[in-house]
Amino acid sequence: MTAPSFPVLRLKPKADARRIRHGHPWAWSDDLVLDRRSKAVTAGALALLEDAERQPIGIGIATVNARIGLRVLDRAPDAVIDRDWLRAKISAAHALRAALYDKPFYRLIHAEGDGLPGLIVDRFGDTLVMQPNAIWLEERLDDLSALLLEITGATTLIKNGTSRARALEELPEEMLTLAGTAPDGPLEVPMTGAIYMADVLGGQKTGLFYDQRPNHALIASLSGGARVLDVFTHVGGFALAALAAGATSALAVDASEPALALAGQGAQAMGCADRFTTRQGDAFAVMEALAAEGATFDVVIADPPAFAPSKQALDKGLRAYERVARLAASLVAEGGTLMLCSCSHAADLTKFRASCLRGIGRAGREPRLIYTGFAGPDHPVHPSLSDTGYLKALAFRL
Template identity: 65%
Template sequence: MPKAEARAIRHGFPWVYANEMVLDRRTKALEPGSLAVLEDAQRTALGVVAVNPLSKIAARVLDASPGAVIDEAWFEKRLAAAQIHRALLYDAPFYRLVHAEADGLPGVVIDRFGEVAVIQPNAAWAERHLPALVAALVRVTGVGTVLKNAAGRARALEGLDAESGVLAGAAPKGPVSVRMNGATYMADLTGGQKTGLFYDQRESHAFVQRLAKGARVLDVFSHVGGFGLAALAGGAEHALAVDGSAPALALAREGAEASGVAERFETREGDAFAVLQALGGEGARFEVVICDPPAFAPSRQALDAGLRAYERVARLAAPLVAESGYLVLCSCSHAVDLAAFRAASARGIGKAGRRGPLVWEGRAGPDHPVLPQLAETGYLKALAFRL
């Protein structure tokens, strides 16, 4: 591979794109997920990589040592290091255990829900080595059940199927309760979005909880009640959760019951943009408004359209914020950096005729570490404006 790209790999960049390496006939014939030793133009070994000739990411660096053996013991070492970090942070085993490249397991996401772990093997090499990964996971964590979630765009880009299932133990009967920031959330681990619950907003929930004491709260794109339930647990007067998914809102109401705040919690099903417009027409006002949409820009090709969507969210949400209230806007788009998201949000607020300082910027919690060389691992952004 070229000198500049080889230098990046030596400095910790974990990917090699297809146009950065020589893919001869033999290499192109390799099965997706095959292991190989990556070499630079001088034939100096750079480490063990997983190769996928079908993907734009042609190779993912697994180990800087060219002699590394990718077996159960190798997985155990990576998983043990990941668990030690999380055990320092959280009193109970409910967290993201593995955050892909940042935890040394490229393309692999593992969320832990007590005795259950949910794996998203989003790269071909992880799919091929799933038995060893699962065996190591059970040995290191002691979980009784391991589920595979195969939903999502990333697997399709790797040429993988969308078939989820049970890899060890038995699937839980019904949703699993998760306690965070004083609230109880209900996670559907087999039929919900992604792995069933979004742990990444835990720190942002805690911040909003501080803002929301005695407040009326609007939680748009609420999923299973994320911000709204946290706000109520912290003393909010009332929370309205808006989402397009009836099953997600049903879980949110279950969470409100389990949290003991059902009498202060309300849900509204519908398209978020339409509901925001309707609330504006009704003259509704809230001391705290949070909008945490799905990724509007999941790729660079969708960047411009995504930024317009974030601007529109801000424009529709800002009029609903009471004087001196707070507007919290979030983005989980890999392709949108913080500066671009901040600018789009500010434009939307301005077009709504509102003004106010940015008082806080947030990111995913420490169970979602960022690999400095790979901006995509720092995907989550949260902004709080006081209007």
């Protein structure tokens, strides 16, 4: 085999090379031989990963001074990571979404789930919003931009460089329009029968969360003629899907006034503003106030932010999920449905379910689990990387 033209990183003898050979896309820095030469490898540079016997494992992106020392891009040691390589990855991701959805509204690239570590791209019709959260992507931004527009046929490309992940890679925080014209207001997004308003320039993340689509559909199927409460609603999430399916009323709760305003615009666009109300404030306080008022609902959903984003925050996060479950369960009418969600990487399904059941039990309710949901197929899960399967949704009959 021809000697590589890029640096070599080697695993220590005690490192588990099989873990990576069997599919895990990361090599921890602690598992690498960090001598003078390897420590000098520039962050974001391509490098060949070898096992302790100097047998090649694959090519990846080196970040030896970080916790993750190398992210594997290709298992072939002679792979060429160039424009054609990027084209193949983006084309495969696009083909999957085109087969799944009849309208161009979806997550187009889901980082390691699509073999492109650090890259998130969401599509809103003719507008793409890209989050390049790693150095290696920043260095290939021109090729990425051109290929995304060429392959999708989109006309506008926005770079959202405001994530915390970019700060960890010492990349600048910036919001840029790389192609086309930035929208002068929120974009209408049809999904699950509803219309959502996405603020792609000033909203959370890329402006809308596509991951809950299948869970929206489950709630919609149970919402005909129902009174619905959607806590941590963001821009209308479950509430608008329920109204589209014939809910008699939907109350949306969120701490963000701008997000609730967008939710109201979505309800207006759907022609159901008369059945939609909002309450702005701390979700815990609002649920306590509703309980004090004696309010009950046929369907209650709580989709909070990540309470356990890391292992260090796990115990505190699980207690928060338990509290959400207790408060939300007390608002469900007899025979009604409660859906509880978690987007925390550190809280796996077993731990999250246990917290939910403790909270429901503390509310004095008797649950039956009727549904376990995850993110939609436009968020493919890397089988060896649990972080790509972060979303969990549990629905109970109480």
